[in-house]
Amino acid sequence: MMRDLILVRYGEIALKGKNIRVFQKKFYKNIKKAVVQFNDVKVIDQFGRVYVECDSEDLELVIQAVTNVFGVVSVSPAIRVENDIEIMEERARQEVERLRLEEGAKTFKIETKRSNKGFPMTSPEINKRVGGYINQSIPEMAVDVHNPDILLTLEIRNWTYMFSKRYAGLGGMPYGSAGKGILLLSGGIDSPVAGYLMARRGMELEAVHFHSYPFTSERALEKVIDLGRRLTHYTRTLKIHSINILEIQKSINENCPSEEMTILSRVFMMQLAQRVAEEVGGKCLITGENLGQVASQTMEGLTVTNTNVDIPVLRPLIAYDKVEIIDVAKKIDTFETSILPYEDCCTVFLPDRVVTKPRVDKISASLELVDREGLIEEALARKEMIIISEGEVLTR
Ligand code: ATP
Ligand code: MG
Numbered sequence: 001m002m003r004d005l006i007l008v009r010y011g012e013i014a015l016k017g018k019n020i021r022v023f024q025k026k027f028y029k030n031i032k033k034a035v036v037q038f039n040d041v042k043v044i045d046q047f048g049r050v051y052v053e054c055d056s057e058d059l060e061l062v063i064q065a066v067t068n069v070f071g072v073v074s075v076s077p078a079i080r081v082e083n084d085i086e087i088m089e090e091r092a093r094q095e096v097e098r099l100r101l102e103e104g105a106k107t108f109k110i111e112t113k114r115s116n117k118g119f120p121m122t123s124p125e126i127n128k129r130v131g132g133y134i135n136q137s138i139p140e141m142a143v144d145v146h147n148p149d150i151l152l153t154l155e156i157r158n159w160t161y162m163f164s165k166r167y168a169g170l171g172g173m174p175y176g177s178a179g180k181g182i183l184l185l186s187g188g189i190d191s192p193v194a195g196y197l198m199a200r201r202g203m204e205l206e207a208v209h210f211h212s213y214p215f216t217s218e219r220a221l222e223k224v225i226d227l228g229r230r231l232t233h234y235t236r237t238l239k240i241h242s243i244n245i246l247e248i249q250k251s252i253n254e255n256c257p258s259e260e261m262t263i264l265s266r267v268f269m270m271q272l273a274q275r276v277a278e279e280v281g282g283k284c285l286i287t288g289e290n291l292g293q294v295a296s297q298t299m300e301g302l303t304v305t306n307t308n309v310d311i312p313v314l315r316p317l318i319a320y321d322k323v324e325i326i327d328v329a330k331k332i333d334t335f336e337t338s339i340l341p342y343e344d345c346c347t348v349f350l351p352d353r354v355v356t357k358p359r360v361d362k363i364s365a366s367l368e369l370v371d372r373e374g375l376i377e378e379a380l381a382r383k384e385m386i387i388i389s390e391g392e393v394l395t396r
Contacts, residue, residue, distance in 0.1 A: 001040075002056035005080055007049070007161055008066060011073040012173060024048070026174040027071045033236055034065045047157070051078075063167055068234060070200050072169030079162045083119055085126070088160050089133040092152060095162060096134050099150050100141060107144035108134065114156045126154060173202030175235060180204040181314065182273050182282040185240065187223045187344055190288025190317055192231060192334040193325050197316040198286050199235055206239050206280055207231075208273045212246040212345040220342035228388050230334050240386040241276050245269070248375045249349055255369040258351040262296045263358045264366060265345075267308045268376070274309045275380055284312040290325070291318050300357040307360050308367075 008031065013023045028045045035041045035052060041062065042053040054062045059077060066075050081091045092110065099105045110131040112123040121129070131143055155161040183195040185207040195205050209224045221242065228238045245268060252264045273285050289297050306313055317325055329335035387394045 004054055004056045004059045005078050005161075006052040006054070006059075006063060006066060007076045007078040007163060008052060009073045009075065009169075010050070010071045011171065013071055023071075023174055023177055026177045027069075030069050030071070030174050030176070031066060034069045035062055038062055038065075049157075067167050067169045069175075070170055070172035070202065070234065071174045073171055074166045074168050076163035076166050080159050081162070083116065083156060083158075083160050085121065085129060088126075088154065088162075089130045092130050092154065092162060093134045093137055095164070096141060096150060096152060097138055099164065100138065103149075105149035106140070107142050107148045108150040108152060109143060109145050109148035110134070110152050110154065112154045112156065116156045116158065119156050126156075130154065170200060170234075172200035175199055175202060176204045178202035178204075179283045180206060180281055181284045181286045182277045182280075183207045183286045184269060184273055184288075185209050185224060185227065186288070187220055187227065187338065187340075187342060188288065189329050189335065189338040190290060190325055192227045192288075192338065193328045193332070194286055194288040194316050195231055196234060196328065196332050196334075198314060199231070203286075205231065205235055205286070206241070206276075206282060208241045208243060208269075208276050210243050210245045210269050210272070210345050212249060212348045213244055215246060215348045216343050216345050220344065223337060223340050223342050225386055225388070225393060226337045227334050228386070229391050229393070230332065230337065232388050232391055233333070237387070237389045239280075240388070242384045242386060243272055243379050244382055245272070245345060245379055246348070248370075248379060249345070251370045251375055253349045256366045259353045259355045260358065260363065260366055261349055261351050262354050263301055263304055263363060266296055266301070266305055267363065267367065270305050270309045270313070271372075271376060272379060274311055275376065276383075277311060282311075284314050285309065286314045286316070288317055288325075289315045290320060290322075296354070298356050300359070304358045304360055304363050308363075 010027060013027055016023050028050060031050055032043045038054055038058045040055055044051040052066060063075055066072060079091060081087050096108050110127045112126040114123045135143055150164050152162060152164045178201060181198055181203045183205050185191045199205050211221055228240050232238050248268050249265060252261055256264055329338060386396050
């Protein structure tokens with residue numbers, strides 16, 4: 001069985017100073033989890049570099065899996081040889097010849113990075129020697145230092161690594177290195193994107209979804225589960241706490257000014273999510289809110305929701321334009337699901353007119369008109385949990 005080696009580069013983790021080992025370990029573990037399904041795959045953590053060794057027939061899929069791990073800047077399939085100039089030049093020749101035959105390359109350039117200063121030749125000397133050797137032995141290939149078809153890099157460390165291709169990763173920080181956040185996951189376009197962006201910064205996600213069954217349908221919940229499934233592409237597992245807020249909405253509808261329906265529901269959502277955070281060790285709430293997009297997302301609306309919870313509310317999309325959000329949604333493959341036309345709990349009891357500039361004191365007064373604690377306890381008592389792992393729903 002032919003084997004291949006993949007060199008994994010990470011960026012920002014390297015800037016982490018004293019904590020670097022903690023981040024590196026998390027990163028290494030996450031890479032291992034991402035490739036565990038492949039036969040005979042080996043992940044090597046060596047001198048601040050990660051290498052993945054796999055069967056050649058899995059190479060493409062392994063590259064795909066690794067580039068989806070947060071923290072990866074880029075990966076390159078690489079050839080590893082001893083630090084011996086004759087072995088290096090011959091193996092480089094074979095590789096250039098292979099690319100000439102397989103991809104029709106006509107020009108090349110050798111680039112050397114000598115991290116191992118114990119190697120007796122300088123980088124320019126190595127370039128000249130290996131380049132000259134290839135130039136002589138393959139008459140069809142010409143050197144082009146400005147725009148070569150093949151840029152073959154030789155990296156001299158404890159071994160010499162050669163590579164000519166680079167696949168971009170997603171960047172970010174290792175998943176789980178920044179504590180846990182509670183994602184308020186609706187069926188819309190924004191919240192999955194918000195969750196993805198925070199996950200990419202290393203935050204572990206646990207989700208809360210609010211519905212108004214039977215006013216909202218089973219299919220609307222299925223849609224949210226499908227979004228969760230898609231997020232596990234990056235998070236591996238995801239728990240979704242599903243909470244019915246119909247009784248809360250009914251009570252608001254009966255007792256409070258009708259134009260405050262949306263903002264009051266939102267306050268309850270935040271408080272319920274905070275309770276879930278307390279229960280599972282979440283350090284913040286994450287929403288897909290975006291300044292000025294809808295009536296409830298004015299600065300005044302955001303102030304009201306903020307003052308009604310004690311933990312930070314992170315809103316990674318606050319300054320995004322809708323087209324930018326949609327771009328990310330398409331990239332992470334949640335867009336098509338998000339635009340399915342199922343009803344949302346926010347549309348239940350929707351009044352004709354909504355307050356766009358709610359006042360903190362007025363909203364607080366309205367909250368006194370309902371049995372706030374009782375409603376919250378009752379909703380939490382009937383909370384359900386959905387666990388998704390690697391795209392599969394485990395429990396419902
Ligand atoms: P989205 O596309 O994420 O639904 P939106 O632009 O439709 O966002 P809203 O419906 O006002 O905006 O919701 C703002 C945020 O509040 C959402 O991004 C989400 O984080 C949270 N939210 C709204 N509805 C729900 C729900 N049913 N369950 C969980 N969170 C919700
Ligand atoms: Mg919505």
